[in-house]
Amino acid sequence: MSARTTPAPPAPTHAATPEAGPSGGPPSAVTGRPARRGRTLLLALAALLALAALAVVHVGQGTASVDLHTLWQLATGAVADRTADEQSAAVILDSRLPRLAAGLLVGCALGAAGAALQSVSRNMLASPDTLAVNAGAYLAVVAVAAFGVTLPALPAGGTAFLGGLLAAGVVLGLSRAGAGPIRLVLAGSALTLALTGLSGMLLLLRTQQTTGLFAWGNGSLAQIGMQSIDRLAPVALLALAGLLLLGRRLDILALGDDGAAVVGVSPRLTRSVAVILAVVLAAVAVTVAGPIGFVGLCAPAVVRLLSTWAPVLVRHRWFIPASALAGVIVVLGADVALRAVFGAQAGAEVPTGIVTTCFGALVLVVLAYRSRDMGATGGSTAFARLRSRRAFVLTLVVAAVGLLGAVVAGTLLGDARLLFGDVANWLTGRSGSFVTYVLDTRVPRVAAALTAGAALAVAGAVVQAVSRNPLAEPGVLGVVSGAGAGAVTVLTVVPLASFWLIGGSALVGAAAAATLVFGLAARRGLEQNRLVLIGIGVSAGGGAFVSLLIVLTDPYNATKALVWLSGSTYGRTFPELVPVVGALVLALPALAVLRRELDLVGLDGDTPRLLGVRLGATRLILLSIAVVLTGGAVAAVGVIGFVGLVAPHAARALVGRRHVRVIPVSALLGALLVVVSDTVGRTVIAPAQIPVGLVTAVIGAPYFIWLLWRSRAPPSRRRTALSQATRLGKPVAAEPERRS
Template sequence: MTGPAQGRPRIAAVTLVFVVGVALVVLLGAWDLTLGTSHVGLGDLLGLLTGGGDDETLAVLVASRAPRVLAGLLVGTALGVSGAVLQSVARNPLASPDTLAVNAGAYLSVVLAAVVGFSLPFAASGVLAFTGGLLAAGLVLLIARAGAAGPTRLVLAGSATMLALSSVTMLLMILFAQETQGMFAWGEGSIVQSGTTKVTQAAPVVVVAAVVCVLWARRLDVLALGDDTASVLGLDVRRTRVVGVLLAVLLAAVAVTVAGPVGFVGLSAPVIARLVAGRVRGLHQHRALLPLAALAGCAVVLAADVLLRLLVPGRTGAGIPTGVVTTLLGAVLMVWLARRLRDSGSAQVAAVGARPASRRRVAVVLAVLVVALVGALVAAVLLGDRLLLLGDVANWFAGTSGRQVSFVLDQRMPRVMAAVLAGAALGLAGTGVQGVARNPLAEPGLLGITGGAGVAAVLAIVVLPGASIWVVSAAACVGAVLTFGLVYGLSSRRGLSSDRLVLVGIGVSAAATSLITLIVVVTSPWNTTMALTWLSGSTYGRTAAQVWPVAVALVVLVPFLVRHRRDLDVLALDDDLPRVLGVRLERTRFLLLGVTALLTAVSVSAVGVVGFVGLVAPHLARSLVGSSHARVVPVAALLGAVLLSVADTVGRTLLAPVQIPAGLVTSVIGAPYFVYLLWRTRRSL
């Protein structure tokens, strides 16, 4: 008698949760129907129900608002179930179509089809998106050992893969602007639809895939017990994981095909469902958890759309992708999750690839890098959309060059110096971040500092048109320092954790990228080139005035890093030794990270958001000269300068007169290198 008596309240509680969830989704959907760019309001829509509505109201409802709400329901359901399955398969609360690069792979496939010029039917687009998302997710799960290596490694692998794919996508959008027109805003995820064609075609796929996931729920319950226990109970673990990933990627790919990559719904919806399940017994089983995640996904998407249209009414709000709001909400949730995770001890990997080097080897490395930098400078000055000779450059310095040569070099020299100095600054910033974080996979971009500087710089350009470079640089510095303070403060719960620092930084970086998109779409909806320039990093149009802040920062801050080189050596080991040696741990750590924030800020003000230089340069430096920062600091600065200078030259020369932003070149090169680092250390981390 006790069992049934206890079962009835449990069933009643579960039923109540679903009733409340459905009611919330219905309320949000009805509210969303009343919002739009036309004058049709709640009274007009109620008039349709009573038979007193006019044709215009019906047309607005059928052609625009109802398809938008239906798309929100479809995308929320697909991403909610997809994220829940991925989290269960990886046994990781941070797994989602975003962190596993599924959305990025699917988005790249769709953009690639547009570039090639294929006008594919919806089904073919869905297959293409599914293939791209599956390949991306497979790579991430392979590197992260299906999530067994911990949440930090999974998110790092997903972030690196996502950045690489996003860089290729942005490159295609810049090179083929005509073919990909309108895909920038769509790339943030927009549920705005013209008609119900896509929704009606996608709905059967989503329903069938979601139902199959629910039927597969018992296997997911057993998988949650651990691989060994699941195997003992007769479960084919590998088959369960493969089928689960295939279903999750299919759902995410359909969502991307309908509305673009709506960010972080696949992360936030399952987390909300699991939080509710933790309070209501009976919801933790996947046959109830998956439908609850679908409801949560619908609520997140519709709530984001309603919030967006309330805060930014009219046509401006309609032009802002819903995914911007969901990404901001998801980034906050990711930071919250990161603060709850325990540190997995990544401090042990600080010396990966670092071997002691003799003085002779260090001298040879420095000499080679100086020669390489001189060679990169010469190539950067001579190569571009117009080839020059050394004699032309000599005449320019002497003031006797012709008008055309003077015109070319007057524009090219500031770009060359901006790339060299910004590259050196990023190399030094990465050295500081990796030393303090005790993680060779950390870099200013992944810690959100670069994104924060970019947000402030773009905001300064928008709010103060015609502002001097010193104003933009000052704004970038303030943004970088504030972002650094935010990330540092959020990561310092119970002492600074290397894992939390990286995870919080990635969440803040995602939020910063969405904020840049939001600022541009609201203030300059037709000027997506500005956003692409800042997000991809470019030296185009740089002047001598924009180079000076970087030069000044290097002159002032490099001596500080050199002076604290031994502190960096000690900090890279653990927290106890610095205290024993009398190093003021928190103060030194804070000051060093503050210096890296300033170096990052001035580089952003000069060349925009450039990724991976701060990762690759310090890591290569340690592999060449060992882990002593007295050696790493100059080598990392030289490597950063060479890397960004070469990337800028390649971008200006490869497809001249079309110019590829230097940041995209460094991402295309640096992201695979990052993946290689993760792959090489997949057993040790």
């Protein structure tokens, strides 16, 4: 949503309160009444008491028993005469107090950073997570560790700051001229997936140098001593003080850029300084505890809910510290709940960020469900034109030839390079043992990549049509994450489970995620933005659930987890491709029969009904087909993202929007993308390998970001043309379409 066209304040509820100032800005003098101040003081007292109680419980939890008497002795200095248990004292001083201090520092930093980013972007969904700040900072830290460089706390924090600042700049640059706040979340999610893919590559390629970073990558408060906290806490306090000093300017900025400029406040300078300070806070949090998810989203949301009862909280000099305090309560509450539910030993192994991510995903789903539609997403122009039959045939032929070339290259290339004669001898049964072994393992991998890519691409085309959202795909809508959660659950409970059981669980997980996402979104008309936001929340929750299972059951085998979550064709055999091949065999003829309904459903909600299409039943059938395709693909190759977005978009741009053409071209392009990605992953660092899902993420995320950037250009050019025509007194003709 453009910063110059959206006068919304950081707290959407302000306008509904009589205490709010003009245009939902700072509250008027009525907020200074004793009753209002009494409510604020009561709220602050309750928050401090809750924080104190959490701190006491937090310090008392752990594998070693520590009672209140020992805590009191430590607090009063009685340990100095050795009357208290020295072992318990050492545990508290060396482990639990640093963990508590880390929770205080991280919660305060992330809560304040989220409040500042939401105010600057005027988007209640902005946070260090949705702006990819945490992902950028984490990648910077992992990149340094992957090359064997050990940095002290301050240089490590500086490295994280540079990575987070670069990521925030990209996301804010894409969303500034967008048509709605959904653009920011989509751009942040895409960039987060790309940066996470790069981090995953480093974790897999440099396993020894990055030992322990998988769990830390989910956010862990475990500390050894206070060294990092002592060095980084002053930095966080300075950044927090800077945000408080900017409080009045942020209040004025909430009234709009023009109003702020009139009173001498520079909108651009204020935003830049606030973003830099927020990224500093996020970098401090990542350096101390890793990327703890969604605290920067949840804490300001809680404060906004409380602002309806204590309106003074809408002012930034209260809003920012209140969000910081709420962030501390969220982090410590999650850590206490983690150890209370899973036990002291599991609490030491399970990252706190998994719990906060689950809670944050729930908050995101609730916010998306309760909100009104927040504007168009800026759909691609690929939905707007029809192409000639000649263009369709040419595209189909070129895509088929390209796929054939990719299959040949994938068969010949790898850690052992073969020739055409080797393949011919293998087909006729005359090859040697080495060539036979290589091709017996390589050809099923190529077939798995081909079929899974085609299935994900077709599923993406169906999901985009049904949701009428050109930015939707099975991964964004949580279906891929649900399938992965189902498969990992079975692998965890039944380690020796058959492939058919794993495939069936993936299908069940995909169906459950799709039912949840579309069920929640459909109650309010399947609005585009709400659908995507709920899907992102469900996807984040599914990813956190998978990480929790892995850490609880096999915490020392992070490589196995990363390979599965990143998608891989390693070790596939032809029988294991039966589910995805069966899904394609069933889905493609069904979609060919339903091609007219698919075109109509993708238009609007009224046209299908007028033409006799039963919209609800048709949507259910089409979504069921997409779920079956996604479940089969995940069962075959694991979790792969962006294929269902990139391939249908490219297909529509090349052949138009008629699905009788889009479906086959999407299938070919999706297969081509995954086969090429798999070949690159197997050859670029042979004999080591990069999972195919990481390669597709690195390829697909830039395409997605380019799509967001491109989608904002045509409207501006159109407005320029309209204004020029108006000045010249000329009518503006509609752009003609080329029809088949």
